Amino acid sequence: MTNRTTPFHRPLLGAITLFGAVCLASLPAQARDLPEIQDDVFQVANSGAYPPFSYVDTSGNLVGFDVDIAEALAERMGVEADIQTSPWNGIVAALAGGRFDACICSMSVTEEREKAVDFTDSYYRSGLSIWVQEGTDDVNSIDDFAGKNVGSTLGETGNQWATENGEGKWRNQTFQGLPDMLNALTTGRIDVMVADDVPVYVALNDEDIGIKQVDVGELPSWPAAIAIQKNTPELKEALNTALAEIKEDGTYQAIVDKWIGEGVEIE
Structure with a gap:
């Protein structure tokens, strides 16, 4: 796509x-x-x-x-x-x-x-995408996830990716769906969000959520x-x-x- x-x-x-x-x-x-x-x-x-x-x-x-x-x-x-x-x-x-x-x-x-x-x-x-709060300037690569709270949806490929790549590097937090995860990102409960890109694009079209996508290199699709x-x-x-x-x-x-x-x- x-x-x-x-x-x-x-x-x-x-x-x-x-x-x-x-x-x-x-x-x-x-x-x-x-x-x-x-x-x-x-x-x-x-x-x-x-x-x-x-x-x-x-x-x-x-x-x-x-x-x-x-x-x-x-x-x-x-x-x-x-x-x-x-x-x-x-x-x-x-x-x-x-x-x-x-x-x-x-x-x-x-x-x-x-x-x-x-x-x-x-x-x-x-495919997967990476999101942070607007104004965040210390996340520019996967290495920058170190020590941070990284959110993903339980059972999704993003959750698998975060689990497999983050062991011992960052703290994974799981959510039941995108709305809860978006809320966690905008309120600072997580620092980084791993999510499917199109649903986030649609959410951004509907309202100003105050997040931005970060290019951290090629991700799975x-x-x-x-x-x-x-x-x-x-x-x-x-x-x-x-x-x-x-x-x-x-x-x-x-x-x-x-x-x-x-x-x-x-x-």
Whole structure:
């Protein structure tokens, strides 16, 4: 994906959660392929705490980019979608265990996740970004994180990156979602924030938050795709076909314009 500056990313699991997901994924009787879904309801999950991709608005409705993508895909597939929220740090385990048929939740494709679930074609790319308070001038490289409080969202790839790179160098603090982490950064509870870039760009468009992005060199990026249970080939094919259709007929770009910004390309 391309956007105002760099591509953007989404979430990974800790070793314990991932181990549980892999174990649950070994239960093929729980997997529902397309025929079973067509006879029932398409159960879709997202975190509900990742604006503008999924969040609960002031009227209590679950809305966002991924919500609209899920509804558009369900319409093309001729199925009814039941879109629900699930805590991010357990969402792979919930999917692999049969609670949901798919996670349309801006999930990055990683080798660890592929051990537990399958993925469709990607629908954008995602990458990590580094943020500090405006006026901060002592963070210009990863080395400058030393001794500081570094925030990331629990279960996200940013959390994995911060954990793997920060051991013994800086203090990691985890949060349940971007809003809480932004608040921690602006109030000084953390010094550095590791986050997906596009959601932060959108937040900055909505209000003057008083933070700035820091270029610390190349950071990881991943394709974001729809996660599904293993052994569901018909569902995977139907979702890939539906994705291609909404990209071809302009539906996809209209959703991007609505939630990310007009003229922004995220593939």
